[in-house]
Amino acid sequence: MDISFQTDAPRERKDAAAAGDRASAIVRSIEAAIVGQRLPPGAKLPEDELGAAFGVSRTIVRAALRMLAQDRVVTLAPNRGAFVSSPTVEEARQVFHARRVVEDALVREAAARCDEADLDRLRSHLDAERDALRRGDRSAAIGLSGEFHLLVGSISGQKVLVTFLRELISRSALVIALFGTTRESSCGSHDHAEVVEALARRDGEAAAAIMADHLRHIEHDVELSGEPRPSVRLADVLADLRR
Known part of the structure; x- marks a missing residue:
């Protein structure tokens, strides 16, 4: 009986756990950059640049962005990509x-x-x-x-x-x-x-x-009775996220 699928299962679980850890590390770094106001609201988060900055695949980047979107700190826009959210x-x-x-x-x-x-x-x-x-x-x-x-x-x-x-x-x-x-x-x-x-x-x-x-x-210290201030454009913000 072929039981190769059984012997591969532990490795697949280990690979999945490692991918989850890498995605979580990206989440923590982006959250820290947002809290530290290095990533402003409206900032675009390109998958390829994030992947290069963290040395991971776009699959892992997408997993991290989905996690951030669940927490509403990132907005995923169809055909446009991911952006740091801009609250109303x-x-x-x-x-x-x-x-x-x-x-x-x-x-x-x-x-x-x-x-x-x-x-x-x-x-x-x-x-x-x-x-x-x-x-x-x-x-x-x-x-x-x-x-x-x-x-x-x-x-x-x-x-x-x-x-x-x-x-x-x-x-x-x-x-x-x-x-x-x-x-x-x-x-x-x-x-x-x-x-x-x-x-x-x-x-x-x-x-x-x-x-x-x-x-x-x-x-x-925040003025909620008018229009928000324009977001600051940061040239190389992803360089600050590189570990």
Whole structure:
């Protein structure tokens, strides 16, 4: 009896897993570039250039773009290709509302669960944020700011909500890129430090209040009553994504 299909199955599964890992790596890099505002809303994401930048096939690139489209941070346009999404004013309002609801729940749970090791990681992360701000590296500071919110969320143990928060952070970065009224990041390390100190006291109520004010400050830095600002055209943005 021919059982060659049985012996090939483990290799096929291994190849599929490796392809999935490569696609996920592309997703993480593009999300980081969006959060860091290196990829602006409306930016085209050509499959061939992405494949060359990451050293992968167009099949893997397409898988990554489909994953990003599911999170609504990329738009797939028939016969036109993939683009970084450009949220509408109504979508922007809903994104911020969702962040307030989700992060309230996450920070309260994090206050109940965090230990000294968690606090050490948070404080080390704050040091990295402050260092980026001192260097004037705005892109890195914005990216680290988003990571802070995800780190707090991870302490909560609520993996489903954290996955949703990751999408919301990417989408709010697009909103800020389109509608932001200042060049500075509103998501500063001072508010983050106050959140950490509330977590250290295991004071979920205070942590939630500080986080709510913090998110309101971010939202107030965007002007949702008019036309979005034109997207910045970046000549070689894919070079920033190369690992």
